[in-house]
Each structure stands twice: as structure tokens, then as C-alpha cells.
Amino acid sequence: MKFFDVIIIGAGGAGLMCAIEAGRRGRQVALLDHGAKVGAKIFISGGGRCNFTNLDAGPGNYVSQNPHFCKSALSRYKPSDFIQMVRDHRIPFHEKKLGQLFCDRSAADIVEMLVSECEKAGARFLLNCHVQKVEKPGAFQIQTSQGDLSCGSLVVATGGLSIPKVGATDLGYRVARQFGLQIVEPSPALDGFRFNEKDLKRFGDLTGVSVECQVTCNGVSFRENVLFTHAGLSGPAALQASLYWHPGMPVELDFLPTFGPQALEKWFRKKKEKGVKSEVKTVLGELLSKRLAEKLCELDLPAHAHLASLPDKKIGDFCGHLQSFTLTPASTMGYGKAEVTRGGVDTDELSSKTLECKRLPGLYFIGEVVDVTGWLGGFNFQWAWSSGWAAGQVV
Numbered sequence: 448m449k450f451f452d453v454i455i456i457g458a459g460g461a462g463l464m465c466a467i468e469a470g471r472r473g474r475q476v477a478l479l480d481h482g483a484k485v486g487a488k489i490f491i492s493g494g495g496r497c498n499f500t501n502l503d504a505g506p507g508n509y510v511s512q513n514p515h516f517c518k519s520a521l522s523r524y525k526p527s528d529f530i531q532m533v534r535d536h537r538i539p540f541h542e543k544k545l546g547q548l549f550c551d552r553s554a555a556d557i558v559e560m561l562v563s564e565c566e567k568a569g570a571r572f573l574l575n576c577h578v579q580k581v582e583k584p585g586a587f588q589i590q591t592s593q594g595d596l597s598c599g600s601l602v603v604a605t606g607g608l609s610i611p612k613v614g615a616t617d618l619g620y621r622v623a624r625q626f627g628l629q630i631v632e633p634s635p636a637l638d639g640f641r642f643n644e645k646d647l648k649r650f651g652d653l654t655g656v657s658v659e660c661q662v663t664c665n666g667v668s669f670r671e672n673v674l675f676t677h678a679g680l681s682g683p684a685a686l687q688a689s690l691y692w693h694p695g696m697p698v699e700l701d702f703l704p705t706f707g708p709q710a711l712e713k714w715f716r717k718k719k720e721k722g723v724k725s726e727v728k729t730v731l732g733e734l735l736s737k738r739l740a741e742k743l744c745e746l747d748l749p750a751h752a753h754l755a756s757l758p759d760k761k762i763g764d765f766c767g768h769l770q771s772f773t774l775t776p777a778s779t780m781g782y783g784k785a786e787v788t789r790g791g792v793d794t795d796e797l798s799s800k801t802l803e804c805k806r807l808p809g810l811y812f813i814g815e816v817v818d819v820t821g822w823l824g825g826f827n828f829q830w831a832w833s834s835g836w837a838a839g840q841v842v
């Protein structure tokens with residue numbers, strides 16, 4: 448049986464970062480993955496350009512049963528620390544919007560950087576390596592398709608369940624359960640909404656329409672684009688809102704968030720006072736795409752309603768609907784579309800400083816497998832780097 452100081456299961460962002468830090472400390476590290484290559488999700492992230500961090504990442508950008516848990520790791524390994532590594536490797540990058548940093552060339556730059564740092568730190572890669580059993584008679588023993596291994600510190604960095612075709616499995620949750628740890632029920636997140644049957648009929652013909660919108664769910668609002676798809680709502684604002692959604696909850700859309708309360712009604716009334724003779728859908732078409740304007744009028748007003756003949760009260764009600772349009776999704780889109788998995792190993796089980804299990808010293812959980820889930824926009828990688836770094840200091 449081969450012994451390592453540290454075995455990390457999962458060579459994604461969190462596992463790679465942990466291997467670098469532990470290796471730099473002189474620990475003998477094996478980084479094991481069932482895939483043929485490391486960082487599979489990094490390659491496909493950010494549309495192939497990897498949104499590797501967010502300049503503004505802070506605890507408020509994460510969802511967890513314990514919103515304070517992520518504070519320690521995020522404050523000790525910051526976006527600026529990762530950016531420094533990216534600069535040291537002369538990887539060109541840019542801010543796309545809202546603090547989101549992307550590679551100019553390709554996500555492969557980030558994987559190459561992490562692999563070369565792992566190699567410098569002496570970490571050993573075991574790829575195509577399938578874990579069959581994990582036990583702890585004394586040291587941890589791991590039965591794998593490449594033989595039996597043992598270690599003093601076992602780090603589980605197997606990620607979440609989203610996008611099964613790039614290698615997601617539930618091994619991390621199984622290991623946690625095996626050792627009696629609590630799991631916050633995992634569910635797909637950052638995956639947008641699936642229409643209920645009624646809304647599918649109402650909005651099915653809007654496929655492809657994109658609108659800047661404010662989407663509110665469970666008291667949290669995001670203002671970005673929403674895209675109508677053949678099945679539901681996608682686009683950044685819908686993806687973000689889906690992180691906060693639970694079955695049965697309504698989702699509110701403000702189609703004209705640039706107008707404050709009453710301002711939209713005033714805008715319509717002014718047009719009416721000026722004697723504008725057009726149909727309401729034509730007037731609304733000055734603010735929204737023609738297809739969306741027509742649809743919203745069709746849902747709320749008589750056919751061919753003219754602004755001039757619309758009572759002021761009706762204008763007020765119509766504006767109310769445009770700015771707080773409520774629908775109840777049937778579900779979110781599921782793991783096939785989800786960027787992340789919400790839930791995971793209960794943070795009550797872990798030290799927020801080291802990510803070590805309180806009840807089982809030597810066992811660590813880092814990255815997405817933990818019940819810490821970030822917004823869209825580089826926050827999930829920052830959690831992977833920060834939590835991997837934190838464990839890497841002590842394993």
C-alpha cells in the first residue's frame with residue numbers, strides 16, 4: 448500500500464489549489480481523479496474563457512445554511528491573490544462586466560497554470576483512477592483501480608452533481624454520509640426556470656427574446672438579461688434568481704427596471720395627454736422588443752387597445768403588471784443545465800478556517816461539495832480557490 452501525507456480526491460479547481468499549497472509546504476501529495484484530464488469543468492467554464500474570479504467577491508455573494516461560514520477562507524485567499532498568480536503566469540485577462548474576470552485566450556491557460564504549479568510543488572497526479580472504497584482503520588485507506596493507497600489527510604474535492612457528462616459524481620456526499628456527516632440536500636442551481644404548463648402556452652412563442660430585467664426571487668433581486676427559451680427562462684438574471692428558488696415560490700419580473708415606481712405610468716400618461724393615437728403595443732414597443740411588447744399587451748389588454756382610449760386606472764394597473772410580473776415556475780432546469788449544485792456537506796460539520804471535519808480529524812471537504820454556493824460571475828471558482836487554499840495550509 449502506497450502512503451501519501453495527503454490524498455486529494457478530485458482534480459478540479461479546489462483540489463488543484465489544495466495540492467499546490469500542501470505541496471509547497473513539503474507535503475507528499477497525490478491528486479486523484481477518475482477523469483482522463485484535470486480541471487474538466489475549468490475547460491468548459493465561462494464559455495471556454497473561464498470567469499476565474501470576481502473582483503467584488505464577498506460573503507454576500509454566496510448561499511449557504513450558514514452565511515458566515517465562507518468568510519474565513521474568502522478573507523485569507525482573495526481574488527487579488529489568484530489574480531497575482533494569473534499575472535505571474537502572464538495570462539492575459541479582462542473584466543467583462545460587474546467585476547467578472549475572464550481569460551482573453553482560453554480557459555486552458557488557467558488549467559495549465561494550476562498544473563504547472565502542482566508539478567513545481569511536487570504533487571503527483573493519478574488520473575483515470577476510480578475510487579472503490581474509503582476506510583479509516585487508523586490512517587485513511589483508499590482502494591482504487593490503481594491499487595491501494597493510504598494517507599494521513601484525506602481531502603474530498605469532488606465538486607457537485609451538475610453536468611454529469613464532464614465527470615460529476617456523488618462520491619463526496621457518499622464519503623460524508625459514510626462517516627456520519629450531515630448533508631444539506633443537494634439541488635441544481637444557476638440553471639434558470641422551467642415554465643409551468645400555463646406559462647409554456649403563454650410564452651412558448653417568445654423563444655429567443657432577450658430583455659434587461661429585474662428578477663426577484665425569495666427577496667433577492669438581480670438586474671441583468673433574461674432570455675426566453677422554448678422551455679422557460681434563462682439568461683444571467685434568471686440563472687442568478689434560480690439559486691434562491693425553492694419549489695412553489697413565485698418569481699417576479701420587472702420588465703422596465705430603469706423606470707422607478709410611478710415613472711412608467713407618468714411616461715404613458717404623458718404620451719396619452721400629447722394625443723398619441725397608436726395602439727398600446729406600439730407605444731410599449733418604444734421601450735421593449737416588439738414581440739415582448741405585443742405579448743405583454745395581449746396578456747393584459749383587449750386586442751388593439753389604443754392608448755388614447757385606455758382609462759388612467761387601467762394604465763396604472765398595466766404598468767404595475769409590467770413592473771411586477773409574477774409567475775410560478777414548475778421547477779428549475781435541472782442538473783443537465785446547472786452551473787452548480789446548491790447544498791452539500793453541512794458547514795456545521797466543518798471548521799471554517801481549515802475545512803476539516805470537526806468530528807473526524809484528517810478528513811477535509813473543499814469546493815463545491817460543501818454547502819457554499821456562489822452567484823454566477825466567477826464566485827464559484829473563487830470559493831474553490833479560497834477553500835482549497837485554506838485546507839492546503841494545514842493538511
Ligand SMILES: Cc1cc2nc3c(=O)[nH]c(=O)nc-3n(C[C@H](O)[C@H](O)[C@H](O)COP(=O)(O)OP(=O)(O)OC[C@H]3O[C@@H](n4cnc5c(N)ncnc54)[C@H](O)[C@@H]3O)c2cc1C
Pocket residue numbers: 456457458459460461462479480481482485486487488489491492493494497498499500576577578604605606607609610613614615616617618785786787813814815816824825826827828829831
Ligand atoms: C458549464 C459550466 C460553466 C461554469 N463556468 C463558471 C465560471 O465561468 N466561473 C465560475 O466561478 N464558476 C463556473 N462554473 C462553476 C465551477 O465550474 C464550479 O463551481 C467549480 O469547478 C467547482 O470546483 P470543484 O473543484 O469544487 O469541483 P469540480 O471542478 O467539479 O471538480 C471535481 C473533480 O472531481 C472529480 N470527481 C468527481 N467524482 C469523482 C470520483 N468518483 N472519483 C474521482 N474523481 C471524481 C471530477 O472529475 C472533477 O475533476 C461553471 C460550471 C459549469 C458546469
